Amino acid sequence: MAWKNTKDLELRERAQKVIPGGMYGHQSTVLLPDGYPQFFARAEGTRLWDADGNSYIDYMCAYGPNLFGYGHAEIDDAAIAQLRRGDAMTGPSPLIVELAEAFVRMVTHADWAIFCKNGTDATTMALTIARAHTGKRKVLTATGAYHGAAPWCTPRPAGTVAEDRAHLVHFTYNDIASLEAAVKSVGEDLAAIFAAPFKHDAFQDQQLPTREYANRVREICDKTGALLVVDDVRAGLRLARDCSWSLVDVKPDLSTWGKAIANGHPISALLGSEKARAAAQAIYVTGSYWFAAAAMAAAVKTLEFVRESDYLEHTETMGRRLREGLQQQAAAHGFTLRQTGPAQMPQILFDDDPDFRKGFAWTQAALKRGVYLHPWHNMFICAALTEGHVSETLAATDAAFETVKKRLPTLKPHPVVAQLFSGH
Amino acid sequence: MAWKNTKDLELRERAQKVIPGGMYGHQSTVLLPDGYPQFFARAEGTRLWDADGNSYIDYMCAYGPNLFGYGHAEIDDAAIAQLRRGDAMTGPSPLIVELAEAFVRMVTHADWAIFCKNGTDATTMALTIARAHTGKRKVLTATGAYHGAAPWCTPRPAGTVAEDRAHLVHFTYNDIASLEAAVKSVGEDLAAIFAAPFKHDAFQDQQLPTREYANRVREICDKTGALLVVDDVRAGLRLARDCSWSLVDVKPDLSTWGKAIANGHPISALLGSEKARAAAQAIYVTGSYWFAAAAMAAAVKTLEFVRESDYLEHTETMGRRLREGLQQQAAAHGFTLRQTGPAQMPQILFDDDPDFRKGFAWTQAALKRGVYLHPWHNMFICAALTEGHVSETLAATDAAFETVKKRLPTLKPHPVVAQLFSGH
Secondary structure, eight states: OOOOOHHHHHHHHHHHHHSGGGOOGGGOOTTSOTTOOSOEEEEEBTEEEETTSOEEEESSGGGTTOSSOBTOHHHHHHHHHHHHHOSSOSSOOTHHHHHHHHHHHHSTTOSEEEEESSHHHHHHHHHHHHHHHHSOOEEEEETTOOOOSSTTTOSSOTTOOGGGGTTEEEEOTTOHHHHHHHHHHTTTOEEEEEEOSSBOOTTSOOBOOOHHHHHHHHHHHHHHOOEEEEEOTTTTTTSOSSOGGGGGTOOOSEEEEOGGGGTTSSOEEEEEOGGGHHHHHHSOOOOTTTTOSHHHHHHHHHHHHHHHSOHHHHHHHHHHHHHHHHHHHHHHTTOOEEEESOTTSOEEEESSOTTOHHHHHHHHHHHHTTEEOOSSSOOOOOTTOOHHHHHHHHHHHHHHHHHHHHHGGGOOOOHHHHHHTTTO | OOOOOHHHHHHHHHHHHHSGGGOOGGGOOTTSOTTOOSOEEEEEBTEEEETTSOEEEESSGGGTTOSSOBTOHHHHHHHHHHHHHOSSOSSOOTHHHHHHHHHHHHSTTOSEEEEESSHHHHHHHHHHHHHHHHSOOEEEEETTOOOOSSTTTOSSOTTOOGGGGTTEEEEOTTOHHHHHHHHHHTTTOEEEEEEOSSBOOTTSOOBOOOHHHHHHHHHHHHHHOOEEEEEOTTTTTTSOSSOGGGGGTOOOSEEEEOGGGGTTSSOEEEEEOGGGHHHHHHSOOOOTTTTOHHHHHHHHHHHHHHHHSOHHHHHHHHHHHHHHHHHHHHHHTTOOEEEESOTTSOEEEESSOTTOHHHHHHHHHHHHTTEEOOSSSOOOOOTTOOHHHHHHHHHHHHHHHHHHHHHGGGOOOOHHHHHHTTTO
8 A cells, every 4th residue: 555644634734723833742743754644543562553544663652651562452451441440539549559569669769659640740749859858959950861841841941931940950961070060060059960861862872871970970969968860751661670770780869750651551650769758748749630540550560561571671682683784784875873772762863964864864765664763862662573573674774775875965954953953 | 338447547558658648649638537538449420439348429529530420431432442542652643633623612712722631731831831922921820729739839839949939929819909919010021810710729718700800800911911821620611611711701811621621531731822822832842641542532522521411500400409408407407508619619618617627527427428528628510410419418418417516515626737727
């Protein structure tokens, strides 16, 4: 069946009328190559179908939530059974206790949990708890690290006021001198250091933390009394069956979770150590659906699969297989790829591609061949991805490299991306 | 079956270990009478079952989300069917357009919609859009009005910094002189006025807006260019099949929605007028699950029932019947009740009860007789409540009045509430 996008275009026209800009947030296609579908009708395992019926092997996993495959029968069955018994009620169900216990058993640093709905809820709670715990105000985050979309952290400051970021100070990820300079600049007023589990900023190569850097962050927090927060919303459960910084043997005081923890069902979490419990109890945070039980049933079941399956090893193996195949293909076509970060959360950028025109052309060509890749955001590999899918993917990407090579002289940068990198 | 709470107590003990303070947020029972269950196992229609199997006619409706009855078959079926097709995917489903269109058709002032997960997401977006639209900073809210639990609005300031509220200014609800003084105090810097649809503050009598007050808010916004925001998260769809201020013929520029709009499925919304569209497009807001389709399917179905059923008239009738019955019972037992606000969102306080000891004793006695009332928060009546339920409720409350009368000389205030009102 030939690729088509008639229905997607019709839906976009309708959306332009009733949704600002036609779509908002990270799932808007405004920064993606032409032809990327805005709307999806169906998802199963590792496959997506757009509104026109085109199907794709999906490497975005809903930007993270899909860990065990879309529509995972046992996880969804657990959610549905609980929905039929009771979801949003006048109080939480016993599942909140069961889920908190399961999470705290799995995450070494954690003694307690608070559940919420957005990753941003969890990071904002972490900020608030750190300030309540220390009585101090300054919060350090790595330049360019994404910690959510509330006024204090949104990457686009329209509509925010200077006060929203009054006490935020930035440093360079993995750069101890920069970290120490930032710490020094805040004097006695340090409340928290936010650590991305690894550097997974958009449009950039990914970077794993060095042990020296991670240890230094911990030492500074121990010395000053500030809380160390690992923001594991995006990477949590994808690198380890524990907090991602367990890989560098550093325990945070707080960690934030979301996305994969219920395989797509809407729930996020803040986990904390004993030290931060009193402050967590002192703040007031809540939300209309934070106590709803169906997503908690899905999370309990997801954590079971995390503990009892080889999903982690499998996604890493599949990620490596894809990475090696792409590296060979790129070389064969005369391109150099920069494939960075954990294999199961691949970031794939073209060398010598400052305005991303090669990456856009390549992902666009792969899309038309049934493979949904992202030209500038890290991707995700779910446990439903098989060797067969990887082979299918590599057949598409091989043709896509060929297309880019042919089109190279006439490629132009995406207008919105060009504007983004022109300093305007 | 005798009322018991063995399992609830066991769960509380386990929760104490893994959840700060045993529970957080608005569904914690810390400010409720002794014996109120913390955990619920099941919900159906207008009935709740706690973890011990005690059943209650529920007048809290999950603090708002339950509009058509818990476990409403057609609404839940719509959500489940969509969950099986695809929920959180790499892009939204066509349902986001359908839902936005349905909402915009129903809400007179609205031309566009953004969907999110918490009421606080919607109110924070409204604040941000107003600032982006006006280029100004000051935001007026009524003293004591609840607009969410982010640092800028949470009722308990632990862990927040002065800057979080730097540009918030308060006035007295329904008091035009107070409103005008607040407006004057901010000079040329007014970005928005937040209006509660009616005054529904905890621990207080409810108050409907006067037409003069609502009109004056609109006039001030028109004159200054500030945006008028009606925060309809709690009351939306319960007073009208439109924004609640349609009842006073005033159109806001932005309105915030949540709770009842998907009968408990997790989705909230910001609706806006044409004037605010460009600003809404300029800000960056998003969340991991904001585009998930299952809750949107539930919302589409809920709005259908809103348009096509007599739920609104029915809940009002049931609310009036309850109100009249209680008024007679109170008088017969020598008490005076203050029953305020819309009948379908009743606030029931005892006269001459400054520390709420009578209200606590009365709701506690009703609880033991199978009726879940709230001693200081407005309640909610759902469409599944029947005349039979009201009669059953009145039988329980009659006995509860009798109990309070007997216990009156020995009643003591709830220790946490006493502390709250002692100025500590």
